[in-house]
């Protein structure tokens with residue numbers, strides 16, 4: 001993997017956004033392996049296909065690239081809000097690659113993969129409608145809130161210029177697949193509880209420490225009158241899927 005962006009591919013493009021697009025897409029095309037299966041070669045979809053930018057011929061997995069000059073940041077602007085919400089509920093939603101690059105230094109600094117099953121309406125923020133004077137007045141876009149995705153779903157490929165081991169990326173992606181919930185409404189709860197568990201500083205923690213999030217959770221789910229039971233049920237699920245283990249007398253250990 002070579003972190004440098006190849007300036008030659010942008011020859012002939014006059015608009016900044018177009019040349020940034022070819023620079024970053026050609027970088028992915030030439031350097032990026034498939035985080036799902038490790039296969040090195042990918043294919044590029046033709047421009048303006050509605051969904052994914054890339055797919056890998058071996059596993060047929062699809063990826064959409066979102067790139068930004070500078071740091072990736074906590075939120076990444078995306079297309080129409082309504083389209084995004086319907087997309088994430090469907091199976092055709094691709095995995096996402098988020099890239100931060102530097103046009104000054106012509107290199108890729110950061111790259112993460114977020115598998116599609118981490119997408120949930122909670123991480124999609126509705127932007128204010130475009131003003132009446134805008135060309136697309138009334139259009140409502142969205143932001144992807146990366147910091148709301150549990151850390152297990154933000155898998156680092158390049159972190160501040162340091163390239164992760166390919167096998168490690170593939171293993172982490174495979175492990176994250178154990179959190180896959182086909183039903184999108186079930187995703188909200190398991191990710192909420194995973195975020196609570198992630199927020200506890202120690203790897204060994206008590207049920208009481210997770211109950212401490214009860215108030216915050218009941219604000220989010222006002223119709224649920226038994227948050228504690230829900231917490232226990234989701235901890236069981238995280239245990240069954242290998243992310244935490246039960247060490248006895250109301251105590252758990254975080255594994256991943």
Ligand SMILES: [Zn+2]
Nearest residue numbers: 034037056059
């Ligand atoms: Zn693959």
